[in-house]
Amino acid sequence: MATRAAKSSMKILVVASTRPNFVKVAPLMEAFGQALKHHSGLTVKLVHAGQHYDDRMSRSFFEDLGLPSPDIELAIGSGSHAEQTGHTMIAFERKLIDEQPDWVIVVGDVNSTLACALAAKKLGIKVAHVEAGLRSRDRTMPEEINRVATDVLSDLLFTTDRGADANLRAEGVDSDRIHFVGNVMIDTLLKHKEQACALQWWKHLGLEPGQYAVVTLHRPSNVDHREILTGICSALQTIQGELPLVFPIHPRTRKMAITFGLLDSMSQWPNVQLLEPLSYLQMLSLTSNAAVIMCDSGGLQEEALVLGVPCLTLRDSTERPITVELGGSVLVGNKAGTIIAAVRSRLANGWPAMGCPELWDGAAAERIVRVLLERSCAEGFN
Ligand code: UD1
Secondary structure (H helix, E strand, O other), X not given: OOOOOOEOXXXXXXXXXXXXXXXXXXXXXXXXXXXXXXXXXXXXXXXXXXXXXXXXXXXXXXXXXXXXXXXXXXXXXXXXXXXXXXXXXXXXXXXXXXXXXXXXXXEOOOHHXXXXXXXHHHOOOXXXXXXXOOOOOOOOOHHHHHHHHHHHHOOEEEEOOHHHHHXXXXXXXXXXXXXXXXXXXXXXXXXXXXXXHHHXXXXXXXXXXXXXXXXXXXXXHHHOOHHHHHHHHHHXXXXXXXXXXXXXXXXXXXXXXXXXXXXXXXXXXXXXXXXXXXXXXXXXXXXXXXXXXXXXXXXXXXXXXXXXXXXXXXXXXXOOHHHHHOOOXXXXXXXXXXXXXXXXXXXXXOOOOOOOOOOOOOOHHHHHHHHHHHHHHHOOEO
């Protein structure tokens, strides 16, 4: 019987690029840090592709999460989808040729996730996708294109729930490539929750716990169209008359609110605090104690479920249906009347009990690292 050639070294590049990616790779880097103690031939490098680059969208997350400085920076910056994807591929390909990694790990569904997976695969480098198999079934979302394409390319697919496994199998992915491991974003939340709560950031804003809503928006489908963003803002204007709002504004949303002439009038509303993007701990401190979260973010839907805080998702679909099935989130779309009615119902009627997803227990990153090492050892790495 042929035996595999022993391999004494293995190099892994872990790619992050946007705010939610930093939250996802932090526990992975920590779990790899533990693995390095037992595998002297293992090298793990962090790549920052630079889709998010400013202090509030990037640096503060490295600080709060204790992430090591990136070993490799691509500094891609902003641009159209093709520009961001193409520039990332070109820059990453050069690094791949220099570094010759065995594996590239990508997380989530942003443009650099797909770009780095594609560049790696074209060079014959193995790709692992963390948070695979999520599907909104809305192909007008850029993220849905990134999810589907990244999953097709990936050798190993790490999923957050069994629904994602089923999606992948239905698309013809072999079961032995799929590993249900839990949710790395929740690893980070559970690790930092106590520290965030101790911050009592709501106090800093003059709020009472449980007596305010946190609002975030950044999906192009909500913020890039005048009529839709105006409608959402009119809902927020009404709601702030009944419940104080904290609204840390994403750069895309701020830019569009200025373009549509909405920001000046919003800043006159008496009961809203319009803020710059918050650090991870500040945001977690606020969301942990909110009466309700209103957002179009995927990650916040998941975090709200684990925090037990009701989440009104301003979308018609979600790639994370488990958050709805377990009672954490309700899809309310982006029409003013429905959003206002949902908030009023929450305030008048409370919220039914929520469930907790399987394996969202703080150990997802450890499982991912274990699977990767077991597989690599089977292939000869020791
Ligand atoms: C991206 C992701 C989205 C993710 C979101 C998290 C894609 C297709 N979209 O959307 O899935 O949920 O990140 O925030 O990959 N900007 C800054 N500073 C920065 C970065 C961006 O001011 O550090 C501004 C720029 O004006 C830029 C705009 O924000 O044009 C949008 O940034 P972009 O990277 O295009 O996508 P996001 O909307 O952030």
